[in-house]
Amino acid sequence: MACALSAQKAGLSYQIVEKGCLVNSLYNYPTTMTFFSTSELLEIGGIPFVTISNKPRRAEALEYYRRVAFSNHLKINLFEEVISVSKAEGIYRITTSKSSYEAKNVIVATGFYDIAVKLNIPGEDLPKVKHYYDDPHYYALQKVVVVGSSNSAIDVALETWRKGAEVSLVIRDAEVSHRVKYWVRPDILNRIKEGSIKAYFNSNLKEIREHNVDIETPEGTVTIANDFVMAMTGYRPNFEFLKKIGIHLSTDSKSIPQYNHDTMETNLKGIYLAGVVCGGMDTHLWFIENSRIHAEMIVTDIIGKLKQTD
Numbered sequence: 001m002a003c004a005l006s007a008q009k010a011g012l013s014y015q016i017v018e019k020g021c022l023v024n025s026l027y028n029y030p031t032t033m034t035f036f037s038t039s040e041l042l043e044i045g046g047i048p049f050v051t052i053s054n055k056p057r058r059a060e061a062l063e064y065y066r067r068v069a070f071s072n073h074l075k076i077n078l079f080e081e082v083i084s085v086s087k088a089e090g091i092y093r094i095t096t097s098k099s100s101y102e103a104k105n106v107i108v109a110t111g112f113y114d115i116a117v118k119l120n121i122p123g124e125d126l127p128k129v130k131h132y133y134d135d136p137h138y139y140a141l142q143k144v145v146v147v148g149s150s151n152s153a154i155d156v157a158l159e160t161w162r163k164g165a166e167v168s169l170v171i172r173d174a175e176v177s178h179r180v181k182y183w184v185r186p187d188i189l190n191r192i193k194e195g196s197i198k199a200y201f202n203s204n205l206k207e208i209r210e211h212n213v214d215i216e217t218p219e220g221t222v223t224i225a226n227d228f229v230m231a232m233t234g235y236r237p238n239f240e241f242l243k244k245i246g247i248h249l250s251t252d253s254k255s256i257p258q259y260n261h262d263t264m265e266t267n268l269k270g271i272y273l274a275g276v277v278c279g280g281m282d283t284h285l286w287f288i289e290n291s292r293i294h295a296e297m298i299v300t301d302i303i304g305k306l307k308q309t310d
Contacts (some may be wrong), residue, residue: 004297005045019081041289123208153232256280263301
C-alpha cells in the first residue's frame with residue numbers, strides 16, 4: 001500500500017494484487033495483539049494514524065489501513081494469487097489465479113507471515129497442532145504446550161493461561177528471549193517463577209501424540225498430558241516463489257534476497273523488493289516502521305529511469 005501511494009503521488013499507473021484480504025498478514029495476527037511500534041511509526045503515505053493509546057492494537061491497525069485504501073481510492077485486487085512473473089521484450093507478464101497483467105516494473109512485497117517454520121517432528125500434522133493463533137478463549141480448560149520464547153509464543157502463553165488453560169512452555173534456550181516486549185517480559189518471568197506457567201528451558205518438543213507429548217529436557221525425556229500444541233516457531237518468506245521469479249538468494253542459512261540497498265531493485269532489472277521480505281530468514285531485521293521508506297526509494301528509482309529514457 002505504501003508503494004501504491006508513492007506511485008499514485010508520482011503519477012505512475014499501478015495495480016496492487018493481494019492473494020488474501022486487505023492487509024492480509026495483519027488480519028491473520030492474533031485478535032488481541034498490541035503492536036510494539038507506536039501509531040506514528042505505522043503510518044504510510046504521510047497519513048496520520050490516530051489512536052487513543054500510544055501503541056495501537058490489531059483492530060485499530062486494520063481500521064487505519066482500510067481507511068487509507070478507501071480514502072485514496074487505491075487500486076487493489078483482493079483474493080488473487082500471483083502464479084508467475086515472466087519477461088518478454090522488456091515487459092513483465094504477471095499471471096494470477098484470476099487474470100494477467102503487463103508492467104515495466106514489479107514490486108514484490110509479500111512479507112514472511114504466510115509460511116510457518118515447521119518443527120519437523122512426529123505428530124506435527126495432527127489437527128491439535130497450531131502454527132497460527134487467533135483468540136485465547138478457545139483454549140480455556142485445556143492443556144496447552146507453547147513452543148518458542150519470542151513475542152508470539154509469550155503472548156500465547158500468557159493469554160491462554162489467563163483464560164484458564166494449563167500452560168507449559170518449551171524453550172530451546174536458557175531463558176525467555178530479550179526481544180519480548182518490555183512490558184510483557186516481566187509478566188511471563190513472574191508467572192514462571194510462581195509456577196503458574198511451567199517452563200522447560202534448554203528443551204525441545206520431541207514427539208506429539210493425540211493425548212500427550214514428549215519433551216526432550218536436560219534431565220531426559222518428559223511426557224506430559226496435552227490437548228493442544230501452539231508451535232510459535234516463526235515464519236519465513238516464500239523463497240520458492242522468489243526463486244521461481246529468478247531472484248537470487250544468499251547461500252547461507254538466512255537466504256537473504258539479492259537487491260540494491262539504495263534502490264531496492266533485485267538482480268532482475270525492473271523487479272524490486274519492499275518490506276520485511278528483504279530480510280530473508282532474518283525476520284527481525286525489517287518491520288513496518290523501518291521499511292516504509294522502501295516505497296519512496298523504489299518510486300524514485302523508477303522515475304529516474306523514466307527521465308533517462310525521455
